[in-house]
Amino acid sequence: MGTTLILLVVVALGLLVLVILIYNGLIGRRNQVDQAFASVDVMLKKRYDLIPNLVASVEKYMVHERGLLTELTELRTRALSGDLSPDQRVSAENAVNATLGRLMVSVENYPDLKANQNFLQLQGSLNEVEEQISAARRAYNAAVTDFNNAIQMFPGNLMAGSMGLSQRTLFEASAVERQNVDVRAMFQR
């Protein structure tokens, strides 16, 4: 009788420890996802901080590109306005990406600008921020994959539902971005 009781207590304690471990593991992973998402935001913010400087330093040179620069400034203001839904946010992000890309291409028409030290430095910073954004997105995707695996695989899946945890989506290149790198189409043109 005594031994059965002890055995039961041991099994119950073991189960309790297991549940705590799984719970903490899942919460830890969820927080990692949130943290990774925040770091993407930080990098995007950094890029927005660069835009006014960039506009100020190219304005003098790029007289024919005024429209592009105004568009960029407006997009920045809109993206930073804060009251956007996630979907709107992503499309604003993409618009900024595309406009910046167009701006960098039109720089080719201004040899003076390409020799400007200040501009080159800004271009370097911008490249760096882009690289950081891509790194942050990859970190986010890794964290999400880890989290999704944990809530879909045994034994995490037994608890995920009751804890209100659901799958997160990965960052993916938008359809527009994918089209942008279609090199074959570029050559066929």
Place this chain on the structure above:
Amino acid sequence: MQPPTNEARDLTGLYTNELQPILGLLEQKRLQTRNRALISLLVLVPVGGFLALLLMSWFGPFGLLITVILGAFAWFWINGSTQQTYRDFFKSEVIVRLARLIDPSMVFQQDGGITIEEFRQSGLYRTDVDRYKAEDYFQGQIGATVFRFSEVHAEYKTTSTDSDGRTSTEWHTIFRGLFFIADFNKHFQGQTFVLPDFAESTFGRIGQQLQEWGSKIDTRQGELVKLEDPAFERLFVVRSTDQVEARYILSTSLMQRLTAFRQQRNAPVAVSFVDSQIFLTISSSKNHFEPPSIWRAQASMLQEDVEHYFQDVRLAEQIVTDLNLNLRIWSKT
């Protein structure tokens, strides 16, 4: 990528114009050294044999040991300096010229090396070093990248005492091979380590789980970083103090480049990114940058032999181009 044909032509030019007379001299020195060694053997062996018989009749088997020790001393006394001259000549005349072919300002120091502080700074090897040797130090600049590399041999010792109270010391290698340091093309604050992977290449998905548990008890700073490139993940395991920064450094293209580099070298490669520098080590049991053996049957060195050495000297250039370290489009110039 540097066009290899250009360099091959340079090497041929160097070989026919400059190296051939030097290699002739080297061959003379080699024959001198060999003759001296042969003559000393002819003298030492009979004398040693006679001495051994004599000493063994007095001290028993202990006499043989004395003879061997005396013989070794005599051998080094007679041959040591000529062999050293032969090595010095080879390094100062041949290796230096090969190095200048890659970078005219490259500095070569036969006795210099990566210091033990730099070895520790890399954070790649956590075992305490008891004996450290480094030789054949190269230092230079390719494009915007400043680099240095040398041969390194780091060891630790274990002492054990047997039942009779005799202590014996054993030396174990921590790392032996080529140790390369260069200025990295991006700024970073944390520490990121790319280490050879044993668990994942052997056990696959379960290995990744093993890594995760193993990484919790690893005393190194940082945590396991899981990256997207499966070919890269099979060869390496990555730890870093900063998940985002690790991915900033290890861009998708750098991962591919490291994978290709590792496959091409076909030897364990470990990389660390510390203090805005890249530390790269290639394990190897070969003693690099040494002249051909004095007992070699073949006469003078041919162009193929020189090319063989050139491949080793080219290491820095290969790393810089293969890993694209000269790409300076970020804020660091």
